[in-house]
Amino acid sequence: xxxxxxxxxxxxxxxxxxxxxxxxxxxxxxxxxxxxxxxxxxxxxxxxxxxxxxxxxxxxxxxxxxxxxxxxxxxxxxxxxxxxxxxxxxxxxxxxxxxx
Amino acid sequence: xxxxxxxxxxxxxxxxxxxxxxxxxxxxxxxxxxxxxxxxxxxxxxxxxxxxxxxxxxxxxxxxxxxxxxxxxxxxxxxxxxxxxxxxxxxxxxxxxxxxxxxxxxxxxxxxxxxxxxxxxxxxxxxxxxxxxxxxxxxxxxxxxxxxxxxxxxxxxxxxxxxxxxxxxxxxxxxxxxxxxxxxxxxxxxxxxxxxxxxxxxxxxxxxxxxxxxxxxxxxxxxxxxxxxxxxxxxxxxxxxxxxxxxxxxxxxxxxxxxxxxxxxxxxxxxxxxxxxxxxxxxxxxxxxxxxxxxxxxxxxxxxxxxxxxxxxxxxxxxxxxxxxxxxxxxxxxxxxxxxxxxxxxxxxxxxxxxxxxxxxxxxxxxxxxxxxxxxxxxxxxxxxxxxxxxxxxxxxxxxxxxxxxxxxxxxxxxxxxxxxxxxxxxxxxxxxxxxxxxxxxxxxxxxxxxxxxxxxxxxxxxxxxxxxxxxxxxxxxxxxxxxxxxxxxxxxxxxxxxxxxxxxxxxxxxxxxxxxxxxxxxxxxxxxxxxxxxxxxxxxxxxxxxxxxxxxxxxxxxxxxxxxxxxxxxxxxxxxxxxxxxxxxxxxxxxxxxxxxxxxxxxxxxxxxxxxxxxxxxxxxxxxxxxxxxxxxxxxxxxxxxxxxxxxxxxxxxxxxxxxxxxxxxxxxxxxxxxxxx
Numbered sequence: 148x149x150x151x152x153x154x155x156x157x158x159x160x161x162x163x164x165x166x167x168x169x170x171x172x173x174x175x176x177x178x179x180x181x182x183x184x185x186x187x188x189x190x191x192x193x194x195x196x197x198x199x200x201x202x203x204x205x206x207x208x209x210x211x212x213x214x215x216x217x218x219x220x221x222x223x224x225x226x227x228x229x230x231x232x233x234x235x236x237x238x239x240x241x242x243x244x245x246x247x
Numbered sequence: 248x249x250x251x252x253x254x255x256x257x258x259x260x261x262x263x264x265x266x267x268x269x270x271x272x273x274x275x276x277x278x279x280x281x282x283x284x285x286x287x288x289x290x291x292x293x294x295x296x297x298x299x300x301x302x303x304x305x306x307x308x309x310x311x312x313x314x315x316x317x318x319x320x321x322x323x324x325x326x327x328x329x330x331x332x333x334x335x336x337x338x339x340x341x342x343x344x345x346x347x348x349x350x351x352x353x354x355x356x357x358x359x360x361x362x363x364x365x366x367x368x369x370x371x372x373x374x375x376x377x378x379x380x381x382x383x384x385x386x387x388x389x390x391x392x393x394x395x396x397x398x399x400x401x402x403x404x405x406x407x408x409x410x411x412x413x414x415x416x417x418x419x420x421x422x423x424x425x426x427x428x429x430x431x432x433x434x435x436x437x438x439x440x441x442x443x444x445x446x447x448x449x450x451x452x453x454x455x456x457x458x459x460x461x462x463x464x465x466x467x468x469x470x471x472x473x474x475x476x477x478x479x480x481x482x483x484x485x486x487x488x489x490x491x492x493x494x495x496x497x498x499x500x501x502x503x504x505x506x507x508x509x510x511x512x513x514x515x516x517x518x519x520x521x522x523x524x525x526x527x528x529x530x531x532x533x534x535x536x537x538x539x540x541x542x543x544x545x546x547x548x549x550x551x552x553x554x555x556x557x558x559x560x561x562x563x564x565x566x567x568x569x570x571x572x573x574x575x576x577x578x579x580x581x582x583x584x585x586x587x588x589x590x591x592x593x594x595x596x597x598x599x600x601x602x603x604x605x606x607x608x609x610x611x612x613x614x615x616x617x618x619x620x621x622x623x624x625x626x627x628x629x630x631x632x633x634x635x636x637x638x639x640x641x642x643x644x645x646x647x648x649x650x651x652x653x654x655x656x657x658x659x660x661x662x663x664x665x666x667x668x669x670x671x672x673x674x675x676x677x678x679x680x681x682x683x684x685x686x687x688x689x690x691x692x693x694x695x696x697x698x699x700x701x702x703x704x705x706x707x708x709x710x711x712x713x714x715x716x717x718x719x720x721x722x723x724x725x726x727x728x729x730x731x732x733x734x735x736x737x738x739x740x741x742x743x744x745x746x747x748x749x750x751x752x753x754x755x756x757x758x759x760x761x762x763x764x765x766x767x768x769x770x771x772x773x774x775x776x777x778x779x780x781x782x783x784x785x786x787x788x789x790x791x792x793x794x795x796x797x798x799x800x801x802x803x804x805x806x807x808x809x810x811x812x813x814x815x816x817x818x819x820x821x822x823x824x825x826x827x828x829x830x831x832x833x834x835x836x837x838x839x840x841x842x843x844x845x846x847x848x849x850x851x852x853x854x855x856x857x858x859x860x861x862x863x864x865x866x867x868x869x870x871x872x873x874x875x876x877x878x879x880x881x882x883x884x885x886x887x888x889x890x891x892x893x894x895x896x897x898x899x900x901x902x903x904x905x906x907x908x909x910x911x912x913x914x915x916x917x918x919x920x921x922x923x924x925x926x
Contacts, residue, residue: 166912169908170905170908170909178904239903240903242902243901244902246900246901246902
């Protein structure tokens with residue numbers, strides 16, 4: 148029997164992997180992919196809560212969230228392409244112009 | 248008829264303008280033609296004016312033609328107007344006649360010059376100004392012409408301005424003339440001032456002369472002295488004679504026209520024109536005579552030791568001008584003007600002859616490198632000898648009559664010293680002229696091989712004017728021969744200008760037999776002056792003519808003499824060191840003064856300007872420092888403070904994306920932890 152805790156645990160594990168990926172990987176492409184993991188971990192928990200609370204609001208939020216994630220990825224990849232063209236690199240360590 | 252007198256000066260002016268503006272484009276033939284044609288029309292149109300003048304009774308032979316009003320100021324009025332009287336008519340004929348011959352000669356002489364058109368333009372301009380000078384009916388127009396001929400003289404002396412000596416000579420002539428012209432101008436001021444004190448607001452000759460007796464005698468003496476100073480400059484008399492020998496740097500026809508025949512005689516003309524004023528100032532007259540005769544002897548003695556063919560003639564010109572001044576100084580105006588006329592003929596001839604010789608000798612001017620030219624240059628040498636005989640005063644050539652008349656007037660007027668000096672000068676003149684003739688035309692040719700082969704007679708366009716001038720030099724004296732009833736025709740002709748007081752004693756002889764003593768005196772004096780001339784020629788022959796030289800006594804051998812009297816020879820060949828004296832006394836002090844002014848300028852004036860500059864720079868430097876340290880300091884220190892105080896916090900901004908994300912996550916965990924702890 149799958150309980151809410153199972154979903155939340157899965158969501159937590161995916162979220163942690165995503166955050167770890169965002170914090171530790173140097174390749175922006177991988178960082179973006181890890182970010183997708185974080186999104187989808189949250190989506191899982193939204194969907195799980197919607198199922199157990201029998202409320203449609205959570206599902207609607209999931210749909211919104213996926214849409215926004217798609218747009219975000221499109222923008223993110225576009226920036227990535229431009230960054231690569233200009234800098235010939237996709238490693239976040241090399242992009243530290245904002246240093247004070 | 249006489250209303251068209253303005254054409255006479257106007258035509259040469261037109262010629263000058265045409266040649267000056269389009270001369271470089273119309274070709275050599277047209278330039279020469281323009282130059283000669285304008286002058287010849289002027290010459291031809293002055294003949295009917297002379298005839299017209301002679302048709303009037305003598306006392307009416309003075310016509311004033313006003314062309315236009317020039318200056319009007321209150322009661323004072325100056326017109327551009329011409330005075331036609333026997334004197335100006337004679338001068339116009341001499342200027343245009345001799346000028347025409349020299350224009351024609353120039354066509355040949357200048358035919359290879361690259362600035363042919365410029366030459367003819369200047370020459371025509373000179374004729375214009377000279378005609379303005381002699382035709383003027385008032386002092387201001389005369390002064391205009393006077394300055395104009397000076398300008399043309401400067402332009403033509405420095406015609407070959409690429410040559411430093413030529414441009415220097417031009418400047419020298421101009422500056423020395425300026426000294427005299429300043430005197431002339433001051434004389435005019437004084438004349439106007441003292442005339443206006445008598446209520447005569449005019450500078451017209453007629454009015455001034457009619458009222459001359461009203462003027463203050465002292466002022467009149469000063470006026471005449473100042474006018475004479477102008478004449479001394481223009482006519483190259485001692486002590487302002489130094490420019491004329493140097494003026495020989497110009498083309499030879501220019502020397503003939505300006506520095507022998509016409510311009511330099513302007514001084515004599517001016518004194519003669521002002522005879523009324525000079526008659527009222529006996530002191531000035533005496534001074535004129537003394538300066539003139541001294542210059543005559545002085546220049547003649549320099550001419551003895553010159554070797555440059557043109558310089559001998561230049562000193563000869565100065566000497567002859569001195570003769571003329573002596574004549575006008577003692578009141579023998581007609582004799583002076585007569586000598587002026589004959590001198591224009593024979594000295595123009597001699598200069599043109601010298602030019603022909605130089606033309607043949609490839610520009611050689613040193614007589615020591617000539618000799619024996621008679622065989623190659625028949626026409627030139629014959630005409631030159633005619634000129635030399637004329638100037639030496641051998642009858643019946645023109646020079647004899649005019650020179651003898653001056654000597655006679657001096658003797659007759661009781662100026663025995665002037666007469667003696669004049670006689671000595673006449674002898675010297677004959678000597679140096681024939682020294683020149685023998686050195687140039689007789690003996691063996693001393694030129695180098697190259698020049699010798701080039702020797703050739705000049706073209707017809709040059710020799711024909713020589714022949715005409717030689718004819719004039721022979722017969723030009725006819726008008727002054729005193730054997731006619733009532734005096735010589737020239738005296739008679741000039742009487743309306745100079746008055747009757749200069750009637751010749753020989754004329755008196757024919758009119759009044761009682762003055763027979765005077766007549767025989769005249770014959771005696773004629774004999775003496777002829778003998779003086781012949782003596783000079785004989786001495787020259789003994790010293791410089793080979794066949795005589797070898798047989799003559801050895802103590803007059805020129806080489807021996809120049810060694811024996813070394814100091815005297817050096818004195819003469821260095822022109823009495825006058826140039827050196829002027830350099831030491833005037834030129835160099837002025838230069839030193841200029842240098843002093845220059846150093847004053849450099850130290851004080853420039854010092855002030857530079858000081859102001861330095862002050863500004865110092866102020867700017869101060870302001871700069873103030874800006875840098877104080878103004879900039881405040882801003883910089885504020886920035887530094889901000890920079891310093893932000894030093895710690897900016898370390899947070901590592902620029903690493905993941906750092907920010909880490910802080911973000913840590914913060915999130917802290918918030919969650921906090922929330923959990925509260926619950």
